[in-house]
Amino acid sequence: MAGFQSDWDGPVLECKDLSISYYTRAAVIPAVQDFNLVLKKNETIGLVGESGCGKSTVAMAIMRYMGKNGAITGGQVLYKGVDLATLSEEELRQLRGNEIAMVYQEPMASLNPAMKLDRQLMEVPLFHEQVSEQEAFDRAVQMLANVKLPDPERVMASYPHQISGGQQQRVVIAMALLSKPSLLLLDEPTTALDVTVEAGIVELIAELAGTLQTSMIYISHNLGLILETCDRINVMYSGQVVEEGAVVDVFDKMRHPYTQGLFGAIPLPSADKTARPLQAIRGQLPLPHARPPGCYFGPRCDHFQAGRCDAGPISMQPVDDTGHGTRCVKWQEIDWGKLGAGDALLPHTDFGESVLSVNQMKKYYELKDTSIAAMVKGGSSRFVKANESISFLAREAETVAIVGESGCGKSTLAKVLLGLETATEGSVTFQGKDLSQVPVQKRSRNDVKALQMVFQNPFDTLNPSHTVGSQLGRVIRKFGGITDGEAVRRRVLELLDIVKLPSDFYFRRPRQLSGGQKQRVGIARAFAGNPSMVVADEPVSALDVSVAAAVTGLLMDIQRTYRTTLLFISHDLSLVRYLADRVVVMYLGNLVEQGTTEQIFSPPYHPYTEALLSAVPIADTSIEKKRIILEGSLPSVINPPKGCAFHTRCHRKIGDICSSQVPPLVDAGEGHRILCHIPLDEMKAMDPVIVQKDAAE
């Protein structure tokens, strides 16, 4: 053991001019350059940046887990004053898990699915501290209680798949904390979780940071989460820290154009598609081996000045004496109060006639019990109630957002609309025709092309085997009625132009495109047949913030130009607030609330909407949120709770009526409907969840 002092008072971790490179067949790739960090005891530092900026590489370097082709090429990592480069493999093994612990993004991948959790948890003290079995068990149970898991004894006796994703992540955090590490690395610990579950984990992390003697490094791409958990923040761009400082300083007094760009690209509650449109950062992240000279952000920066910004390496410059620093040579000259040159204000859109009307639509999937026992008893079948009595309508040029967590039935709804499934009951009237029982193969060509979809996953949305041109061309031939090769090609190039892609993308294959570019082609594909309605299933959730802003903007532009109805499926309420005209909130197949965006985001609320709003991380220090953490996990759709589907997790449950009777759809006026037993007056008296601090005072 390298003899780390348990009573060390200096900085727990220091990175001095750390540089990390990867060696590949093609070239040496400098992943991280000149990284400095001082982590004091009990402090939490956030590392934020877009994918490919080197956040995770830093964490791996701290753990000395860089694989065969990675190496520290310069600088030092000092843990409690000891240079980690001097440690042997055996000493590193002692260090990892004992002194430094790590929590990864995907909880299921961190737990061994073939082992019960008690063995996995007890292993930590058994291996690192050689305690007795009984003591290891007691400590594990205690730690599970500390991470707020209900019924720790039951969790101990479970296999990982028997508990929910949020509970799994709590177990992983408990496991990391069991050896009382002095440093905890959290690499996007909530990215794989639903937003209400994420809120619980974030609260736990923030609480642990306050009570434990553990310093933390929190890696995230979400500025809102950093605000909720961290003391200090390092903003990374292309392998460098471009701005560092206390969270409040960086959020309120940002002094680097990239940080400013990031904040301009995320939808804050103050953002509005007509008043303050999102601003994407133009251009793309430079490749690690093709970074520009001088400031790496230079080519994308509005304040770029040739001769100064590209003169040579730029070092961190102190902004004040609190440790706020920026890697920008012009920070004293830029007018930081003014946001970058944005788009002009957009006019409000007038909505036209109703395009889609969904009325009491139900979709049940039958689960046939094919076991021998069931055959003897006379076959019973159960139903998965994926959609229960869904009613809403969407008008021309309107954006209707469908909001809900995974498993709420959003995707089933989309499938029924598109004709990939047929409804069990009710009607789906699209342009005057009931399509609820018409599968897509039986729909007329006009109906098919009028209702198209933009998909979620940019890596999956385009067929990797065909060129962009041939994929778009196929859609045009299918829908446009154009068969002449030259005309089709011309139309493809027109489409590429509409989604702002250069024409030489025609012969590119999807793997030669970035995530945002693929998503643009996906949008072009959906709009190729001039549809009257487009269903967009989380089209930007897998993209980096600055790219997401550009793709969102593009989608809205095209929608506005062609007066398309947009059905926007999302779990991101900030984004929904930004672009939706009306919102439909779903929970476990039920529509729990619907209304205009203003109606949804202010009282009266359905308790679930209230909890969802509270769970959204907001990267704005002037916003105060009510804290509502939902208990428990999403019930199974095969066996949904009786009465109100939400009563098992509801923080406003009023009594037995909730668990015995299906609540009425209360009309709160002007089309605002809430599915709840709580009297309307009581709901109207609720406090708003999101409040501007200044207004509240």
Add this chain to the structure above:
Amino acid sequence: MSDSAIQIPKRPNILVRILRPLLLIRESWVGMVGLALVFFWVVMALFAPWLAPFPPNALLMPNQPPGTEWIANATHMIGTIPASEYCAAIEGDTSKVNCGTFWLGTDLTGRDVWSRLIWGARQVLIYAPLATFMAYIVGIPMGLWAGYSRGRVDAIFSFISNVILSFPVLVLYVLVIALVGASAVNIVAAVVFASAPGIFRIVRGLAMDLRSREYVFAAETRGEPLSYILFLEILPNARGPLIVDAMLRLGYVIITIGTLGFLGLGLPPPDPDWGKMIAEGRNLLQVFPWTPLFSCLAISSAVLGFNLLADGLREISLRD
């Protein structure tokens, strides 16, 4: 946007697009060894008439001491040892004298082993790829359909393929060939019958994975016909594993054809067939071991070549 602003970019030359991925095999030395072995036999098969020193089926007789008469009924050059130099009369016809080296000796009826191996390569490299190709033609559509549609189609096809797979392959071959007789067509048919279920399973697995991709979903929402989704959306993305599998399977089919030849179920005599050559040499193995030995080497080098090539292809496909 004006038309003049639209510039239609040039598509890369078709040769470049096909050859560039193939050149990647250079980066795998295992693949290069495999490619060399395969290439060797392909060249032998292609140029057999020029490369074979003697006609494959000619019964060669030794030249008598110089100046004497040819003896019409002289024994054939049975089991001549390798690398011996002779002038030989073909089929006892003294007007056709052919001098050369029997690099691999002669077999029990006095035919040059090396020439027969070269001509045998021709047979193997025609029928093995043909049979493999036909097996894919049968297995791919079934696998795609079953893996994509699941349900009843899948249940029926899977059941049939399981029944065939559960039957001992060798017995199956013997039965098929014995029932319909040995001929080139029947060999191909037997191989297809026995290999298609395995291909079906692989393709079905790949299709089951690919059917949930969003681009397939997108094609469904456009109302594309089943055949388009199967052959243009799913199949091209399954090609990587299928090419590797085809190379491996080609090797096994060579063994199969060899086995059939060995059992006397191969191509009708007297055409040279590697498997049959082993069978013929088996009787006097202790006296003249080289005849069957070199045939075995030929089979194993060809099979090894295809296996290593498959390994190499897998290796480069896993990189990046």
